[in-house]
Every structure is written in structure tokens, then in C-alpha cells.
Amino acid sequence: MALRPVSWLWEGLSGWQQDRVEAAAKAELARLEGLLALPGGAPRLLADRLTDRLEEAGGEALIKRPYPWLIQRGLVQRQACSDLRCDDGMRLDTGTGCENCANVIHIRRGWRTQAAADVDREQPGLDGEARPQAVEARLQEYAALDAEDFVWRREQAALKQSLRAAARAADQERAEAERAAAAAADVVRQALACKDCGQARSAGLCEACDHRRQTETLTVEAGLVAAAGSADLTDPSSIAAALAGARTAIGNATAAEWQEFLRITDVATLEADPQGAADAYAFTAFQTAQQAVGEHRENALTMLRGTPEAEAEARRAFRAEQGRPWFRNNPTGADAVAAATKAADTARDRVAAYLLAARLEQLREQAAARPERPASWAQRLPGLAARPLDADAAGAVIA
Structure with missing residues (x-):
């Protein structure tokens, strides 16, 4: 084309x-x-x-x-001016006349006026051919100065462009170095053994131990949500009972899910792959705890929807909706009651969500104020000694 x-x-x-x-x-x-x-x-x-x-x-x-x-x-x-988009006085990007060229023409007309004024002021007695020649000579001086200025501006633009190119190259080089450093660090990290079980080349934490940690975090969260929904926050024993109940429920649910998994899985395959069996059990526990958090949250919201605060807010929302201008003439009509009931339910849900967030925050503050002291080594060593080694992990999990 x-x-x-x-x-x-x-x-x-x-x-x-x-x-x-x-x-x-x-x-x-x-x-x-x-x-x-x-x-x-x-x-x-x-x-x-x-x-x-x-x-x-x-x-x-x-x-x-x-x-x-x-x-x-x-x-x-063919640029008629300094604009890179100018070609014979036309803009390449728009197809219209170049505005910069028009400005150049306007400026050069001003030069002629200024040159004539300068000649009349400096040489008032000129007449005939001498005056136009002096004006043209002054215009040539202006043009030479403008050309020098244009060359300087072009050099400055080229310098700025080269600086930008150098900065981009430096940024690319730095990004490449960072990527190489990250790749090298990742290689080193992948070679680390698991902090919890010591499995080699586990990037510092194997999949099973990672799931165990997440399961513990979710179990604590489920207990807090259960306590926020039903426990008396001023009674430590009530809070402890809610936490223990959630932990027991998650443990029982995990055991049931694992038995169901064993029922549909070849046990011999698990016995042949001890690490795979441990990973599968840890993942089952993680999924069970994750599901338990959602269930406890729904139960807590259901209980908090029936609190006096939620009911009071629901009644206010019901009356406010009935008092709308479009329901004022018939506040007990079917449309008004339906809209008011929906507003009351929304208000009740909003208060329940607020109460749950506030009670969870209070529980976390109480837990932070009473940090648990780690057990002594005399208490921890028997439990660590009883943990099975890799060769016995499959049998322990399946049992």
C-alpha cells in the first residue's frame, strides 16, 4: 500500500x-x-x-x-518546523495544518516589525534602498539566532532522550539482576528442610506441615467465632468451653472425613507412600477446619440476629420504612409491610455482623492481654518422642 x-x-x-x-x-x-x-x-x-x-x-x-x-x-x-509530526506544513497525526508552522509565520512577521523598529531607532536617517537592506540584514541576524536556539533545543532534546534511554536500560538491567537474585534465592529456599518435620528440600515448610499450621489457625478462628456467638465474654470459663468445643468438633469431623477417604482409597497405596498419606491427612484436616469456620460464622450470625440490639434496630427500620412518603397513606398495606419487613431483616443482619466483628475484636484483645506461656521442654519432649518417623507415618495416619 x-x-x-x-x-x-x-x-x-x-x-x-x-x-x-x-x-x-x-x-x-x-x-x-x-x-x-x-x-x-x-x-x-x-x-x-x-x-x-x-x-x-x-x-x-x-x-x-x-x-x-x-x-x-x-x-x-520534510519538516517545515521543529514539530516532529510536521510534513510540509501538515500534521501527520491529524492531516490538518501544522499549528507550529503558523506560529513560526506569526513570529517571523513579528521579527520584521521588530527589525524595522530597531533600524529606525538605531539609524533614523536611512531612506531609499538602504533601509530595506538594513531591515533584511537584521532579519538575517534574528534568523541566525533562532537557528542557534533551535540547534541548542534539539541537542537538549537529544540529550534528554539519551538520558531516558540510559535510565530505561539501567532499569531493565536492575530488573534482570533482581529477577536473577530472586531465582537464586528461590533455589536456595527450595533446598531448605522443613522447619517442623525436617523433610529435605521442602522450601522451609513441607505441604503437610503448612496445612497443619493453617489448620491450627483456622481451628483457633473457629473457636473465637463460636465464642463470639454464644459465650459470655466476661466469663473466661465460658470462652474456654466454646474454644474447646470447636476444637473437639473439628477433630471429630476430621476423623470422620478421613475414614470416608480411606473407604474410597486403596490403603496399600497409602502405605507405600508415607509422605503422601501424611499430606492427604493434613489436607483433609485443613479443609474440615476451613468449612468449620464458615459454619460457626453462620451459627454466630444466626444467634446474634436474635439479640436485643438487633431486634431494636429491626423495629426502628420497620417503622422508618412504613413512614416513607409513598407508604404514609396506607402503612399497613401489603406492599408497605413487605418493604418494612425486608428493611427490618437487612437492619438485623447489619447489627449481627457488627456485633460479631466487635465481639471478635474483644476476644482477640483479651487473648493478646493474656499471652500463653510456652510449655517447658520437660512437658514437650514426651510428645515429640512419641511422634512417628517417616517410615511409620502412613501406619499412624491410617490407624
Whole structure:
């Protein structure tokens, strides 16, 4: 599409010349794409440029040397001003007249006025041909100064562009170094043994132990949610009973789920893979605890919906909805009662959610105020000694 206007000239080029023209056209298309807001318009712009250049030359038949004309005139952008989007006074991105060129013309008209005033002030006696010559000489001085300023600004722009390119290269190099460092650190981390069970190459924590930790966190959360819904927060024994009840329920549910898993699984396969059996049991416990948190939350919200605070807020919302302007004439009608009931339910749910969040926060503050002291080694060593080794893990889990 881009070279279609000069197809006749293309036929007169040698193979080497065609390759050079094609490379120059591709480079110009890539440059034009960078100037356009919307992609895909560069071929049309280059074709329009070649069409205009051919009209200036009087047609393809008058071009005696196609290759130099294409490389030096046809494919080359002719900026009438400093704007990179200007081509013969037209904007490449919009196809309209270049505003910067108009500003240049306006400025140069001002130069002529200023030059005439300077000549009249400095040489008041000039007349005839001497005055226009002096004005033209002053205009040439202005043009030389403007050209120097343009060269300086272009150099500054090139310097800023090179600095930006250097900064981008440095950022890319730094990003590559960070990625390499992260990859090396990950290799080292993957080689670490598990902190809890000592399994080699477990990235510091094997899958089973990770699930055990998460299960413990979820078990504590389930106990707090259960206590927030039913326990007396001023009675430590009531809170402890709720925590213990949640832990017992999760343990019983895990045992039941594991038995169901064993019923549908080949036990011999588990015995042949002790670590896989431990991972499966830990994952079963994790899923059970995760489900228990959601169930305890629903139970707590159900209980808190019946608190006096929730009921009082529901009654206020019911009356407020009945008092709406569109229900004021018939507050006991079916539509009014249905809307008021929905508003009351929403208010009750909102209060229950607020009470649950507040009670959970209170429980966490109480737990933080009374940190549990870790058990002594004399108390912990018997339990650690009773833990099965890897070879006995499958039998212990299956049993």
C-alpha cells in the first residue's frame, strides 16, 4: 500500500536498489507508527506523501533517476518546523495544518516589525534602498539566532532522550539482576528442610506441615467465632468451653472425613507412600477446619440476629420504612409491610455482623492481654518422642 503510488518507478529499480528502498520504506513506516495515536495508519500516510511528491515533480515520467529520488525526496519527511509530526506544513497525526508552522509565520512577521523598529531607532536617517537592506540584514541576524536556539533545543532534546534511554536500560538491567537474585534465592529456599518435620528440600515448610499450621489457625478462628456467638465474654470459663468445643468438633469431623477417604482409597497405596498419606491427612484436616469456620460464622450470625440490639434496630427500620412518603397513606398495606419487613431483616443482619466483628475484636484483645506461656521442654519432649518417623507415618495416619 505504501509504495503503490510509485509502482512504475519500482519496476525500473535493480534488485539491490529495490532492497534498499524497501528497507528505507519499512524504517519510515516504523517511525510514522510511533508518531500516530492510532496504529495502522502509517502505510496510508506514506502513500499520500509519495503521491504529493510525484505531483510536485510533474509525474513519474519526469523522474529520470528513480532510486535517488525515492531515497532522498520521496520517502523523506520534510519538516517545515521543529514539530516532529510536521510534513510540509501538515500534521501527520491529524492531516490538518501544522499549528507550529503558523506560529513560526506569526513570529517571523513579528521579527520584521521588530527589525524595522530597531533600524529606525538605531539609524533614523536611512531612506531609499538602504533601509530595506538594513531591515533584511537584521532579519538575517534574528534568523541566525533562532537557528542557534533551535540547534541548542534539539541537542537538549537529544540529550534528554539519551538520558531516558540510559535510565530505561539501567532499569531493565536492575530488573534482570533482581529477577536473577530472586531465582537464586528461590533455589536456595527450595533446598531448605522443613522447619517442623525436617523433610529435605521442602522450601522451609513441607505441604503437610503448612496445612497443619493453617489448620491450627483456622481451628483457633473457629473457636473465637463460636465464642463470639454464644459465650459470655466476661466469663473466661465460658470462652474456654466454646474454644474447646470447636476444637473437639473439628477433630471429630476430621476423623470422620478421613475414614470416608480411606473407604474410597486403596490403603496399600497409602502405605507405600508415607509422605503422601501424611499430606492427604493434613489436607483433609485443613479443609474440615476451613468449612468449620464458615459454619460457626453462620451459627454466630444466626444467634446474634436474635439479640436485643438487633431486634431494636429491626423495629426502628420497620417503622422508618412504613413512614416513607409513598407508604404514609396506607402503612399497613401489603406492599408497605413487605418493604418494612425486608428493611427490618437487612437492619438485623447489619447489627449481627457488627456485633460479631466487635465481639471478635474483644476476644482477640483479651487473648493478646493474656499471652500463653510456652510449655517447658520437660512437658514437650514426651510428645515429640512419641511422634512417628517417616517410615511409620502412613501406619499412624491410617490407624
